[in-house]
Amino acid sequence: MSAVATAWPAGNAASAPAADLKGFVEFTDVEKSYDGRTFAVTRLNLSVARGEFLTLLGPSGSGKTTTLNMLAGFERPTRGVITLEGRSVDRLPPYERNIGMVFQNYALFPHMTVEENVAFPLSVRKIDKADITTRVGRALDMVRLKQFGDRRPTQLSGGQQQRVALARALVFEPSLVLMDEPLGALDKKLREHMQLEIKQLHTMLGVTIVYVTHDQSEALTMSDRVAVFNNGGIAQLGSPDDLYNTPQSSFVASFIGENNTLAGKVEHVVGKECRVALDGGGAITALAIGVAEGGACHVAIRPERLGLAAAAQAGNRLTATVDGRIYLGDHQRLLARLENGQVLTVKVGPEATMANGEPVLVSCAPGDCRAFPADAGTAGSISKTTGE
Amino acid sequence: MTAIPPSELDRPALARGRSAADTDLRSVSAAIRRAEFGDRLRSLALAAPLLVLLALSFGIPIVLLLSRAVYDPTIANALPQTSQALSGWSGSGLPDDAAFLALAADLKDNQAKGTAYELAKSLNARLPGARSQVLKTVRQLEGAGDKPPLEVVKSVPFWSQPGTWPAIANGTHAVTSFYLLSALDLRWNADGSIERVPPEQAIFLQVFMRTFFVAAAVTLATLLLGFPLAYLIASAPKGLAAILIVAVLLPFWTSILVRTAAWTVLLQKFGLVNDMLLWLGVVDDRLDLMYSRIGLIIAMTHIQLPFTLLPIYSVMRTIPPSQMKAAYSLGGRPFTAFRRIYLPQVFPGVMAGCLLTFILCLGYYITPALIGGASDQLISNFIGNYVNVELNWEMAAALSFILLVFTLALFGIFARILGLDRLKLV
Numbered sequence: 001m002s003a004v005a006t007a008w009p010a011g012n013a014a015s016a017p018a019a020d021l022k023g024f025v026e027f028t029d030v031e032k033s034y035d036g037r038t039f040a041v042t043r044l045n046l047s048v049a050r051g052e053f054l055t056l057l058g059p060s061g062s063g064k065t066t067t068l069n070m071l072a073g074f075e076r077p078t079r080g081v082i083t084l085e086g087r088s089v090d091r092l093p094p095y096e097r098n099i100g101m102v103f104q105n106y107a108l109f110p111h112m113t114v115e116e117n118v119a120f121p122l123s124v125r126k127i128d129k130a131d132i133t134t135r136v137g138r139a140l141d142m143v144r145l146k147q148f149g150d151r152r153p154t155q156l157s158g159g160q161q162q163r164v165a166l167a168r169a170l171v172f173e174p175s176l177v178l179m180d181e182p183l184g185a186l187d188k189k190l191r192e193h194m195q196l197e198i199k200q201l202h203t204m205l206g207v208t209i210v211y212v213t214h215d216q217s218e219a220l221t222m223s224d225r226v227a228v229f230n231n232g233g234i235a236q237l238g239s240p241d242d243l244y245n246t247p248q249s250s251f252v253a254s255f256i257g258e259n260n261t262l263a264g265k266v267e268h269v270v271g272k273e274c275r276v277a278l279d280g281g282g283a284i285t286a287l288a289i290g291v292a293e294g295g296a297c298h299v300a301i302r303p304e305r306l307g308l309a310a311a312a313q314a315g316n317r318l319t320a321t322v323d324g325r326i327y328l329g330d331h332q333r334l335l336a337r338l339e340n341g342q343v344l345t346v347k348v349g350p351e352a353t354m355a356n357g358e359p360v361l362v363s364c365a366p367g368d369c370r371a372f373p374a375d376a377g378t379a380g381s382i383s384k385t386t387g388e
Numbered sequence: 389m390t391a392i393p394p395s396e397l398d399r400p401a402l403a404r405g406r407s408a409a410d411t412d413l414r415s416v417s418a419a420i421r422r423a424e425f426g427d428r429l430r431s432l433a434l435a436a437p438l439l440v441l442l443a444l445s446f447g448i449p450i451v452l453l454l455s456r457a458v459y460d461p462t463i464a465n466a467l468p469q470t471s472q473a474l475s476g477w478s479g480s481g482l483p484d485d486a487a488f489l490a491l492a493a494d495l496k497d498n499q500a501k502g503t504a505y506e507l508a509k510s511l512n513a514r515l516p517g518a519r520s521q522v523l524k525t526v527r528q529l530e531g532a533g534d535k536p537p538l539e540v541v542k543s544v545p546f547w548s549q550p551g552t553w554p555a556i557a558n559g560t561h562a563v564t565s566f567y568l569l570s571a572l573d574l575r576w577n578a579d580g581s582i583e584r585v586p587p588e589q590a591i592f593l594q595v596f597m598r599t600f601f602v603a604a605a606v607t608l609a610t611l612l613l614g615f616p617l618a619y620l621i622a623s624a625p626k627g628l629a630a631i632l633i634v635a636v637l638l639p640f641w642t643s644i645l646v647r648t649a650a651w652t653v654l655l656q657k658f659g660l661v662n663d664m665l666l667w668l669g670v671v672d673d674r675l676d677l678m679y680s681r682i683g684l685i686i687a688m689t690h691i692q693l694p695f696t697l698l699p700i701y702s703v704m705r706t707i708p709p710s711q712m713k714a715a716y717s718l719g720g721r722p723f724t725a726f727r728r729i730y731l732p733q734v735f736p737g738v739m740a741g742c743l744l745t746f747i748l749c750l751g752y753y754i755t756p757a758l759i760g761g762a763s764d765q766l767i768s769n770f771i772g773n774y775v776n777v778e779l780n781w782e783m784a785a786a787l788s789f790i791l792l793v794f795t796l797a798l799f800g801i802f803a804r805i806l807g808l809d810r811l812k813l814v
Contacts, residue, residue: 074713094716095725107714111732120728121718172719 023047024208025071025176030080032066040066042232044080048210050175053202055211057219058229059255064212067229068178071210073097084176095124100169100177100207104184106161108153114140114164115149121172139171140164142201159190166198170205179211183218195221216256220244228252248289250372253300260306260344262299266291266371276371280340284316286369296374301364303333303347309363316369318362320344322354336362454792457567457785463559466507467494471560474553483553485538491547491556492529492537499526513780514566515555521546567786592770592787596794599766602685602756603749607696607742609689614697614741622704633701640694648755651687652678655759679761687759688752695748696741703737736806743802747795767791 025048032041041063048054056064069075070082073094082089089097100121108117118139122132140146143163145156153161162182169177179198183191199222202209213219219226220240227237228251236243236252247253254261264278266288274288276299284299291297309317320336323343327350334346334354346362354360464471469490477483498504504526512519525544532540541547558566558576569575569582573590577583584590621632639647654660655677662674677683707730715725753768760766767787774784 072713072717074716094713095719095721097717098719099717101714101717103710103714105708105710107708107710109711109714109729109733120715120720124718124720124724124728168718178717 024050024052024085025210026081026083027067027071028081028083030067030070030077030082032063032070032075033078039078039232041070041077044233046227046234046237048208050208051206053199053209053211053222053224055213055219055223055226056229057213057216057226057255058235059214062229063232064214064227064229065180066232068180068210068212072099072101072178098172098174098176100172100174102162102165102169102177102179102182104181106153106165106185108161108164108168110153113150113152114145114156117153117164118168118171121168125172135171139167142170143167143197158186159194162186162194163197166201170201170207174207176208176210179209181213182211184213184215191218192221198222220256228255230255247300247370250298250300250374253298253370253372258303258345259300260303262301262338262342262344263374264297264299264371266293266295266297268293273366274371278338278340278342280338280342282318282338282340284318284369285366286316286371287367289370289372291371291373297371298374299369299371301344301369303345305368306344306346306362306364308334308346308348308352309361315363315365318344320360320362322356322358322360324356325352325354334360336360338362453781453785454789455785456782457571457789458563458565460510460559460564460567460782461562462506462510463556464562466498466503466510467491467556467560470494470556474557474560477553477557479554479557482548487553488538488541488547492541495522495526495541496529496537499530509779511555511559513778513783514559515551518546518552518555567782568789570783571786571790592767592790595765595767595770596790598764599750599768599791600794602681602688602752602764602766603746605685606688606692606749607746609685610692610696610745611738611742613689614693615700615738618697618701618704621701622707623709636694636697639690644691645754647691648687648758651683651690651755651759655683655686678759679764681760681764684756684760684764687755688749691755692745692749696745699741699744700734700737703734703740707733739802739806743799747799750791750795 025046027044027046030041030044031039033039044063044067046067056067058064066075070077071084071089073089073092076090084092084097084099109120112120115136118136119132122135127135136149137146140149143166145160145163145167148156148160148164153164156164162185165182182198183194186194195218198209201207211219211222220243223240225237225239226243228235228243230251235255236248238246243252243256247256250261253259262276262278262284264276264284267275267277267283269288269291272287273285274291274293275283275285276297277283278299286299318338320338323335323337325335326333329350331350332348332352334348334352336344336346338344344362467490470487473487473490474483477487495504495507498507504523508519508522508526511522521544525541525547528540528544529537546552558564566576570585571592573585573593574582575585617632617636621629621636624632656662657674657676657678659677661677662671665671666674677686711729711733712725715729716722720729750766751768752766753772756764756766757769757772760769768791771784771787771791774780774787
């Protein structure tokens with residue numbers, strides 16, 4: 001979005017600076033249960049700063065949408081407190097929260113034109129007609145849909161519909177905007193384009209955005225911070241960089257980006273590092289992330305952190321044979337079968353030319369290998385909870 | 389994406405290639421039309437058996453029956469000589485003796501052919517009391533012996549009354565507006581203009597009004613009861629919704645006669661409803677629910693409820709919950725959100741349901757016959773009476789025709805207001 005709109009008022013930056021200290025949005029020990037037995041959300045503590053772009057990322061059933069719905073006011077927490085600008089919103093119905101929301105299916109009103117859709121939040125606020133017209137025009141300008149004002153939503157493409165939904169959620173200048181998988185229904189190219197647009201709107205308007213998605217690359221691209229949800233709670237909260245490079249659990253390591261996982265058993269722990277005996281033979285030195293001696297563990301290594309060692313190198317060296325090669329243009333993925341039968345994916349340059357069955361030596365620095373206890377939930381063992 | 393507007397295309401290039409492109413386009417669209425025509429022909433062929441069945445069992449009988457409203461050759465056929473003799477009659481006063489003689493001859497012929505009763509009945513429809521007079525005259529003509537037929541006919545005062553001969557003359561025209569006018573409580577008066585029938589003879593307009601009133605009341609009642617129920621079902625979890633739908637449909641699967649009979653049990657003076665009202669202390673005395681307008685409306689509302697409810701429900705089901713969530717999150721209070729977001733979207737379903745119920749109510753027969761009192765009989769009961777009891781099919785056809793016209797007009801108005809494509813009947 002190069003032609004960024006004219007004077008769009010920066011999100012109510014003037015109001016209540018004191019609240020910033022405590023966090024703009026604050027979840028304190030929030031729990032939600034639909035049936036009284038299982039929890040869709042458990043022990044949730046989360047603080048969102050003013051102007052932040054926070055993404056709730058997780059597989060379906062992990063509680064992220066329930067969390068968003070509680071913040072929007074569509075669901076009430078079973079326990080715990082949610083505050084918005086320091087005030088508890090427990091008894092505040094959704095229409096009094098002044099939170100903009102964008103839905104996955106856009107939820108545009110089919111019986112109204114684009115203009116009427118965008119005017120709706122203003123007209124229910126009893127703003128006078130002339131003012132509505134200017135503000136609707138400005139909002140549609142912002143999403144570059146000014147000339148589509150008198151169309152019906154069904155006459156627009158998916159991307160255009162979502163931009164209308166954005167304009168509608170922003171036109172009444174809420175200080176907080178929630179987005180529930182807003183790009184889920186769009187194709188890949190359009191989705192990437194819209195990610196940029198949303199990010200630019202966020203920067204331009206200074207609004208706080210809480211964004212829900214199950215697409216980890218979307219989360220990494222857009223967010224200031226990402227909260228990874230699993231089994232109704234936050235598995236890890238941090239910047240995209242933190243999550244990618246220093247995952248704190250096997251689940252986060254495998255959910256964010258691509259990772260090789262080797263199963264093994266911790267032989268001994270020395271300081272930050274540990275020695276892991278791999279199942280089926282072989283051993284590796286890795287960073288110890290909460291593992292205990294003698295316990296089963298998973299070692300996660302990013303494909304790009306693995307190298308094909310020609311000469312002697314410090315660190316882990318594993319002998320393997322080439323099992324296959326996937327050509328991806330700018331790089332290749334090499335499938336290397338270890339002697340113990342486990343297969344590693346190694347990112348190699350586009351010029352590499354190994355034949356199947358050729359022996360290779362795979363190496364990696366211990367600092368790039370992270371050993372997690374095996375019992376903490378992995379991406380493969382997400383228990384289904386209610387909600388979402 | 390919609391087509392790219394021409395303004396975004398290369399205009400000069402367009403202009404250059406226009407004539408060639410136009411010819412191309414024309415031949416392409418002709419080919420498309422040909423292909424579509426074949427398709428249509430095929431689908432029409434598949435529907436042909438049904439269309440033939442409909443035409444034979446539905447369309448043609450309806451046309452034939454309705455034509456009886458304006459085409460009644462009974463009198464013309466039965467009185468050929470009289471018709472001839474009356475052709476020169478001015479229409480005022482009594483015709484000449486030739487007409488009386490012709491009548492006598494015609495009556496004798498009818499007696500011989502065994503069609504005298506039919507004639508008497510047909511004349512009676514136009515001229516109340518004519519039946520007995522015709523039959524009496526026929527008998528006297530038979531037993532007259534040597535007495536000249538002219539004298540016999542003239543001896544029956546009926547044939548010399550002022551209204552008789554105009555009615556006969558009128559009846560000798562096979563195409564007649566008599567029945568249609570009667571169905572609207574109108575008639576031709578002596579000087580050839582249309583006038584209202586005297587109040588004591590006017591019944592049909594009142595019956596039509598009553599029919600429309602009952603239909604409207606039932607429609608309103610089903611809407612008031614059905615709308616919240618449809619909303620409940622549409623927003624209930626799947627399992628509960630299925631149970632509720634079955635509960636709504638269960639009476640729907642029962643014979644209308646059985647349901648009506650059940651209501652007679654419930655509504656009668658010493659029936660369950662009265663017992664309950666009395667026990668609850670709502671009333672001091674037992675109400676006359678049977679054979680009353682209120683009982684009729686209650687029973688019809690019960691029968692019609694699914695017809696109103698189902699179209700509303702089917703439209704409600706298509707409205708995703710996120711619509712209302714969006715309205716709330718944008719600041720719409722529940723009532724505002726309902727009025728501005730929900731209601732406009734379910735409106736086509738509401739209209740369809742109400743239209744369905746209203747039109748069906750216009751044709752109700754069994755329920756008013758069994759539950760309604762004498763003054764609650766609807767137009768169908770009168771039509772049924774003319775067909776089954778009076779054997780006056782011409783009048784039945786005329787009433788049916790008027791009802792059909794009213795119904796179609798109503799449908800037309802609805803379709804005009806709402807647009808036929810927006811009317812979501814299923």
